[in-house]
Amino acid sequence: MSITYLEAIREAQARALADDPRVFIYGQDVGTFGGAFKATKNLMKEYPGRVLDATLSEDAIVGLAVGAAIEGMRPIVEMQFADFSTVGLNQIVNQAATLFWRTQVPCPIVVRLPSGGTSGSGPFHSQSLESVYAYWPGLVVLTPATVEDAYSMLLEAIALDDPVIFCEHKLLYYHLKADRLPTEALPVGKARIARQGRDLTIVAYSAMVHEALAAAEELAPEGSQIEVVDLRSIRPLDTDTVVASVARTGRLLCVGEAWPWGGVTAEVIARVASEGFGLFDAPPQRLNAKDTPIPFHPHLWAAHRPTARSVAAAARKLLRQ
Amino acid sequence: MVPNVASQTADSRPPPLREPFTKAFRWMLLARTLDDKLASLYRAGKIHGGVFLGRGHEALAASVGLALRPGDVYAPLIRDLAGRLAFGEPVLDVVRTFMGSALGPMRGRDGNVHRGRPRESLLPMISHLGAMISVVNGVLFARRMKNLSGFVGTTTIGDGGTSTGAFHEALNQAAVEKLPLVLIVANNLYAYSTPTARQFACRDLADKAIGYGVASHAADATDLAACQEVVGRAVGRARDGHGPQMVVARLLRLCGHGEHDDASYVDPRLRQSPEGRDCLKLAEQSLLDHGWAEARQVESWREEAVQEVEAVVAQVQREPTPDPFAEDWRALSSRHLAGVYPEY
Numbered sequence: 001m002s003i004t005y006l007e008a009i010r011e012a013q014a015r016a017l018a019d020d021p022r023v024f025i026y027g028q029d030v031g032t033f034g035g036a037f038k039a040t041k042n043l044m045k046e047y048p049g050r051v052l053d054a055t056l057s058e059d060a061i062v063g064l065a066v067g068a069a070i071e072g073m074r075p076i077v078e079m080q081f082a083d084f085s086t087v088g089l090n091q092i093v094n095q096a097a098t099l100f101w102r103t104q105v106p107c108p109i110v111v112r113l114p115s116g117g118t119s120g121s122g123p124f125h126s127q128s129l130e131s132v133y134a135y136w137p138g139l140v141v142l143t144p145a146t147v148e149d150a151y152s153m154l155l156e157a158i159a160l161d162d163p164v165i166f167c168e169h170k171l172l173y174y175h176l177k178a179d180r181l182p183t184e185a186l187p188v189g190k191a192r193i194a195r196q197g198r199d200l201t202i203v204a205y206s207a208m209v210h211e212a213l214a215a216a217e218e219l220a221p222e223g224s225q226i227e228v229v230d231l232r233s234i235r236p237l238d239t240d241t242v243v244a245s246v247a248r249t250g251r252l253l254c255v256g257e258a259w260p261w262g263g264v265t266a267e268v269i270a271r272v273a274s275e276g277f278g279l280f281d282a283p284p285q286r287l288n289a290k291d292t293p294i295p296f297h298p299h300l301w302a303a304h305r306p307t308a309r310s311v312a313a314a315a316r317k318l319l320r321q
Numbered sequence: 322m323v324p325n326v327a328s329q330t331a332d333s334r335p336p337p338l339r340e341p342f343t344k345a346f347r348w349m350l351l352a353r354t355l356d357d358k359l360a361s362l363y364r365a366g367k368i369h370g371g372v373f374l375g376r377g378h379e380a381l382a383a384s385v386g387l388a389l390r391p392g393d394v395y396a397p398l399i400r401d402l403a404g405r406l407a408f409g410e411p412v413l414d415v416v417r418t419f420m421g422s423a424l425g426p427m428r429g430r431d432g433n434v435h436r437g438r439p440r441e442s443l444l445p446m447i448s449h450l451g452a453m454i455s456v457v458n459g460v461l462f463a464r465r466m467k468n469l470s471g472f473v474g475t476t477t478i479g480d481g482g483t484s485t486g487a488f489h490e491a492l493n494q495a496a497v498e499k500l501p502l503v504l505i506v507a508n509n510l511y512a513y514s515t516p517t518a519r520q521f522a523c524r525d526l527a528d529k530a531i532g533y534g535v536a537s538h539a540a541d542a543t544d545l546a547a548c549q550e551v552v553g554r555a556v557g558r559a560r561d562g563h564g565p566q567m568v569v570a571r572l573l574r575l576c577g578h579g580e581h582d583d584a585s586y587v588d589p590r591l592r593q594s595p596e597g598r599d600c601l602k603l604a605e606q607s608l609l610d611h612g613w614a615e616a617r618q619v620e621s622w623r624e625e626a627v628q629e630v631e632a633v634v635a636q637v638q639r640e641p642t643p644d645p646f647a648e649d650w651r652a653l654s655s656r657h658l659a660g661v662y663p664e665y
Binding site: 024049050054055057058059060061062063064065066067068069070071072073075087090091094095097098099100101102103104105106137138140160161162188189236 | 491
């Protein structure tokens with residue numbers, strides 16, 4: 001038996017619905033249809049009255065979730081695509097993110113963002129917005145890269161008292177598989193060493209972890225041992241694990257699928273430079289998507305995002321410095 | 322079918338009742354007295370940040386606060402002081418928040434009209450207009466999931482706020498979910514400095530309700546008896562399961578947007594129009610005309626209000642202000658995660 005990343009997300013929601021009567025799911029087409037990607041397939045049938053189709057109103061969807069959270073519920077909001085969450089941005093960053101700090105009343109909502117590029121999806125169905133949400137204090141931002149993390153981190157997100165932006169990568173939905181669901185997991189807030197190495201650290205998250213691992217594989221025959229750190233959680237950011245890795249390797253390459261201006265890769269480098277500048281044997285580097293909207297055509301799209309090949313090229317260059 | 326009861330005339334309304342009218346008047350009087358004190362504290366430099374008053378809105382707001390019961394949800398907007406007090410917000414919460422007392426409900430983290438007690442179903446507004454409507458929807462939605470009934474949720478929006486996407490999304494959502502929402506539209510003729518002619522092109526804001534399948538009710542917000550009757554009817558219908566209700570009340574704001582604003586943009590003809598009348602003065606005259614109170618009685622109520630406000634202000638002025646060195650600078654309630662994130 002095997003389970004996909006997408007099925008893990010569905011199973012985590014099913015388990016949360018079964019275990020906690022406060023949990024409900026609210027989003028566009030999540031009911032009978034089971035969601036645009038089928039992440040809520042059959043859940044409405046299994047949990048009647050707790051999986052509800054929403055109007056096409058991202059602002060009001062999140063606002064309703066905040067109100068329900070104030071009333072003691074644990075809503076899970078599915079945005080049909082991460083891109084559309086910008087319509088609900090106001091409620092997420094001004095309402096959900098400030099509520100606890102202003103009133104001491106927590107706001108336990110999870111907003112699921114089907115994130116990242118897939119070939120042919122174009123500028124408005126491909127965005128990675130984790131850096132945007134990580135900017136606001138009061139939010140937790142998670143970026144699972146594995147089937148196990150998709151399951152365990154979503155369950156932990158639902159259990160957390162704070163608003164969580166759960167960035168699940170659409171490219172991983174179907175092709176990433178595991179033998180079984182995990183029974184134990186690293187907690188939210190801890191990064192994971194996805195591959196050990198001594199020559200260079202690649203920090204990545206979400207789908208880019210797999211590009212980084214493939215790049216490491218490509219570089220191995222050349223005699224380079226690459227360490228890959230999977231951040232798992234963008235906010236909080238586990239700087240300690242990254243600094244410890246750079247202390248071993250002396251070289252840092254940060255890879256993100258989001259745009260280059262600011263963001264996660266810049267934040268990681270800023271923190272490591274601040275805390276461990278003396279650990280660097282070469283200037284830290286970062287690799288992001290190109291600084292344009294995300295193109296539709298597969299030829300353009302494949303060149304727009306970092307890939308195993310471009311990660312390997314950037315790593316080679318850094319290893320020579 | 323969407324009932325539009327806007328056409329109901331003043332003649333067909335039941336006469337006001339002494340007890341609720343008098344009660345509302347006293348909340349209006351307390352609110353006005355408190356507003357006047359806040360304005361003078363602002364001018365004296367005792368209040369940091371903005372001061373936003375509810376002058377002219379008292380009849381409408383007090384009617385809302387009194388129509389709600391314990392267990393109902395209320396998300397007041399900036400000019401709803403009378404409604405807040407009638408709903409049960411202590412004067413102490415008001416003054417502490419304006420003066421930044423560390424002991425207030427917002428502890429200096431938020432100020433002036435941005436205050437509330439969510440656990441007591443008094444929701445603290447954010448500045449983004451229209452944003453509270455769907456939050457009230459969410460509380461109502463959750464209560465229905467918990468099989469509770471008999472409650473309503475109310476929030477206020479201005480004429481400007483009806484132009485927001487959030488207003489549209491949330492009112493439509495309330496209608497689709499048939500929630501017991503009462504949306505009070507206080508059309509005070511100006512959104513900050515922008516007159517309604519630059520805000521909407523429909524004949525009447527009540528027409529917007531029709532588009533959403535929401536019942537609408539019109540009220541003259543300078544007339545306390547009319548407000549009590551109309552708001553009471555709207556709240557009653559929502560409570561009885563007739564879905565969301567929208568009240569559109571007309572008035573003129575009798576102050577600037579905030580105390581920093583002299584409202585020089587207001588058309589002087591409007592000040593002389595029926596909308597420009599002061600609801601508090603009209604209600605006082607009505608009390609006297611009905612023989613429900615004598616001038617001396619009103620004077621003693623006013624004196625009582627002044628004394629209550631003065632006592633609270635004197636207390637709050639002696640209270641500690643927030644201490645940046647003792648402040649917990651963590652925005653997450655999950656303490657174990659807040660600790661993971663080093664602050665620079």
